[in-house]
Amino acid sequence: MYGELGNKLVIHAKRTQALSQLPPYQTDIVRAVTREVRDLNQDINEITNSYEGDFNPSADPARACALLVHHLCVRRNKRCLLAYHRVRSEKIEQMCWNGMDIMEQVQAARVGEGEEESGGSSHALSPEEDEYARQYGDMLAAYKGQWTDIDLTGSLEPPKDLFIDVRVLKDAGEIQTEYGAITLSKNSQFFVRQGDVERLIKQGFLQKLN
């Protein structure tokens, strides 16, 4: 049925919005929808060409209606595709801002889903999205580079305390602070300056305690 696949894409997009990780790219559906668009467009061209220029909609309402329906389907499919890709690209951008390693995320998603699908042959990102993620990351780094003192990707919560309690969730090695080096080993707890560990909290190495 016309537009059914497009609908699937939108449902996928909707689902993606609520997920913390990016689900695998639906290569097959995207390809099928694109093919549908091409086929429909071919039909449109055949219909219009058969009239050789002087087409009068009121003389042949059935044909006119077919044209209109074809055309609307094409447009709708385009919208569905755009929506799907935009939602995913926004997710990718968000990951870049959060300083997450995209490749690591992909790996994690694969491990998570691999248990059910056995093998993990599905790629979370399409090659085009991979490229996009890389370039967006570069661009973000360039913009951020002008604001090194501010750390643009830092927390958007208003700071309350200079120092906070953190618990170490994963071994994070040694970090340098103005009061000397601290070794962050798993399950230990520290009272540190928020600015020093912001990044590690975001990456999930540390947990902030109240």
Place this chain on the structure above:
Amino acid sequence: MDAMDISDILREFDAENAPSNSKDYEDLLKWWVNERAAPEILQYQDDLVERIMNRVRRQIEHIEDQTGNLDPRANFQLIIIQTELERVKFLIRSYLRTRIAKIDKHALHILSTPTLRHLLSPSEQTYLKTHQALLNELYLSSFLKNFPENLRRLDDSAGGISMVEEPDLDSAVFLRVVRDVDIEIAWEGGETVPMRAGDVYVIRYSAVKEAVKKGEVELI
């Protein structure tokens, strides 16, 4: 210790010793709130941000110089300075991020309107252009390249829906009047509302757009 207590002390300190500094800080606060509350992108506060950034850099240097100091009094002072510094840094960060969020949201609208484009700082303009080029490339290589030529555009308005998202200038905003001003309401007959300093209104953004830019009212 409650965080609010510290900011009270700092405010007194600021008011006594450095009036121009605290003016800048208040301005930053004001433009940050304006930017967050206004539906459209506002003029980038180039000079203001530059002045504050200079001060931030000086404070960072000062902190680095003083870090070795073991005198407890200096140490306490340092903590206050650092807390204040974190706050200012947060303000600027949030200000810039708010702008980036708006730029991303209304990218094509801003790109196609020269007057809006000039409100951006040079690096924001670069960001906007590069980002749109990247997105375009993503769409094109993912599926648009297989589309018929006449359907590849990303900014047409056929079918009744424009593809370019614009800010809703008629959304309601809360504001406080800074200076007495008469606001013309776009109503049949062009009604005017006299606004007195200190008054608080809820009004359509489009009616007070100019007043916000001139600083006659501030959004809250």
